Amino acid sequence: MEIEDREEIGGYTLLRYSWESAIEPGQFAMARVAGYPVTFDPFLARPFSYYDHDSETASLLFEVRGRGTALLDDARDRIEVSAPLGRGFRIDESRGPAALLGGGIGVAPLKILSRRLNALGVCHDVFLGFADTRYAAVAEDFPGASVATVDGSAGIHGTVLDAVPDLERYEAVYACGPNPMLAAVKRAVGDRVICQLSVEERMGCGNGSCNGCVVPVRDGGYVRSCVEGPVFDAEMLAW
Amino acid sequence: MKNDLQTLQLAIELCGIALETPLIPASGTMSKEALGEVAGVYGAILPKTTTPKERAGNPPPRIAETPAGMVNSIGLQNPGIEKFLEGLDDFDLGVPIFVSVAGDAVDEFVALCDCLAGDDRISAVELNLSCPNVEHGGLTFCAGPTSVEEVIGACRAAYPGKPLFAKLTNEGVVANAIAAEESGADALTVINTIPALTIDPESQSVLVRGGLSGPAIKPVALRAVYDVSRAVNIPVIASGGVSTGTDVAEFMLAGATVVQVGTISFVREPGEILREFSEYLDRMGTTASELTGAL
Numbered sequence: 001m002e003i004e005d006r007e008e009i010g011g012y013t014l015l016r017y018s019w020e021s022a023i024e025p026g027q028f029a030m031a032r033v034a035g036y037p038v039t040f041d042p043f044l045a046r047p048f049s050y051y052d053h054d055s056e057t058a059s060l061l062f063e064v065r066g067r068g069t070a071l072l073d074d075a076r077d078r079i080e081v082s083a084p085l086g087r088g089f090r091i092d093e094s095r096g097p098a099a100l101l102g103g104g105i106g107v108a109p110l111k112i113l114s115r116r117l118n119a120l121g122v123c124h125d126v127f128l129g130f131a132d133t134r135y136a137a138v139a140e141d142f143p144g145a146s147v148a149t150v151d152g153s154a155g156i157h158g159t160v161l162d163a164v165p166d167l168e169r170y171e172a173v174y175a176c177g178p179n180p181m182l183a184a185v186k187r188a189v190g191d192r193v194i195c196q197l198s199v200e201e202r203m204g205c206g207n208g209s210c211n212g213c214v215v216p217v218r219d220g221g222y223v224r225s226c227v228e229g230p231v232f233d234a235e236m237l238a239w
Numbered sequence: 240m241k242n243d244l245q246t247l248q249l250a251i252e253l254c255g256i257a258l259e260t261p262l263i264p265a266s267g268t269m270s271k272e273a274l275g276e277v278a279g280v281y282g283a284i285l286p287k288t289t290t291p292k293e294r295a296g297n298p299p300p301r302i303a304e305t306p307a308g309m310v311n312s313i314g315l316q317n318p319g320i321e322k323f324l325e326g327l328d329d330f331d332l333g334v335p336i337f338v339s340v341a342g343d344a345v346d347e348f349v350a351l352c353d354c355l356a357g358d359d360r361i362s363a364v365e366l367n368l369s370c371p372n373v374e375h376g377g378l379t380f381c382a383g384p385t386s387v388e389e390v391i392g393a394c395r396a397a398y399p400g401k402p403l404f405a406k407l408t409n410e411g412v413v414a415n416a417i418a419a420e421e422s423g424a425d426a427l428t429v430i431n432t433i434p435a436l437t438i439d440p441e442s443q444s445v446l447v448r449g450g451l452s453g454p455a456i457k458p459v460a461l462r463a464v465y466d467v468s469r470a471v472n473i474p475v476i477a478s479g480g481v482s483t484g485t486d487v488a489e490f491m492l493a494g495a496t497v498v499q500v501g502t503i504s505f506v507r508e509p510g511e512i513l514r515e516f517s518e519y520l521d522r523m524g525t526t527a528s529e530l531t532g533a534l
Binding site: 041043068209215220 | 268
């Protein structure tokens with residue numbers, strides 16, 4: 001894919017490329033630098049939730065965490081990106097208002113989800129938690145969002161859950177972030193409303209083959225986050 | 240899609256089974272969900288290893304990327320032989336189906352072979368001998384020739400009339416290969432992943448203790464295929480680090496009859512590897528069946 005546009009937002013990088021086919025909010029793509037397989041190192045592609053899609057342009061938001069993401073961050077012309085993968089959020093249009101909770105790079109799928117909820121006319125609020133003000137800069141792309149930072153340098157001092165004044169009023173909660181955050185969201189929400197969690201897992205193949213990206217489920221055993229997820233009903237997970 | 244010339248060029252025979260191409264998936268690297276990408280590419284289908292009972296597999300993290308490869312410790316997650324057979328038709332792409340099995344004890348391997356012996360959908364069984372044998376203190380079934388002979392001899396009796404493959408680890412591979420041939424194996428899959436470890440220096444803990452696969456292990460696998468194919472008179476199925484069409488050619492030159500495509504399929508379409516291999520054959524003016532052991 002040709003990179004149409006590249007932008008640095010706070011501590012994150014946003015890459016836009018032309019993509020017209022449908023993308024469900026919460027789905028992800030496997031991405032890597034172009035030129036493979038000349039370099040087998042890093043070996044695997046990286047999974048990223050779609051950040052946004054406007055019927056012509058798709059975008060990926062990511063944080064440089066290692067060599068794979070550093071190379072993607074250096075890319076200026078082309079990257080290799082898969083088609084949309086996995087199961088995204090299952091939106092029940094009749095259930096509103098909805099709360100969207102994102103932690104760190106977990107804010108990524110909330111942009112495209114918010115766009116979809118707007119199109120469906122589902123009333124919703126966005127709550128974003130970050131380590132510090134540098135990362136919180138991406139919240140400018142979420143008008144009206146409430147922000148919390150762990151160090152208190154922007155918004156409310158605390159976690160994303162501290163930014164939600166009244167969780168009880170929501171009939172649906174959609175969240176993405178580190179697994180401990182998602183576990184906390186699940187505990188806070190309880191089982192009275194729809195609660196869907198997009199998990200962050202290390203992935204190998206992205207197509208269900210390697211069984212590397214599993215999460216533990218309530219009934220015992222594990223399921224693959226790339227095929228059965230990455231968005232799960234909270235009640236299904238053994239956290 | 241292949242034209243007639245390519246069909247002739249790529250066709251190969253393995254233990255009396257006609258294969259349209261010399262590529263097959265390595266066990267544990269191709270899910271039902273990925274089948275759509277491999278129609279017309281693989282000469283046979285080889286689903287993930289099945290055990291007698293369902294296995295949940297190991298807790299995550301299960302994989303860690305390494306230079307030109309990855310270390311995995313999946314723990315043979317699978318639904319068990321009964322459910323596996325119920326879903327086997329999903330793997331029907333019109334090419335032969337080989338089934339990979341593993342057990343904790345010789346009796347479990349035998350029970351699996353019993354289950355599969357009468358199933359017409361299955362063309363061959365591959366014994367995954369890299370798992371620990373609980374009857375021998377947790378050493379794997381590949382611990383040595385005696386262990387290999389015991390399990391293959393028992394499976395041979397339980398699975399008569401159709402090809403039986405033994406998948407061997409790299410350590411001691413030649414001695415184990417000779418033992419496998421003598422105890423009735425029809426072909427040998429060489430090699431499985433190589434024991435490996437990754438450590439996270441930040442948390443100062445073990446990340447994944449498992450098996451290394453991917454391009455990094457290709458020279459090791461190539462040596463094993465080369466040595467084994469000179470020590471036995473049965474076909475060798477190469478497995479380990481294949482990532483390009485010329486890799487396929489190298490393994491066949493080293494003595495392999497067919498070549499398994501594994502970890503690379505996580506990052507490349509297997510069809511690209513077949514296309515490259517076909518181009519290699521064009522360039523050399525040869526065919527897959529002429530290539531085996533042509534060194």
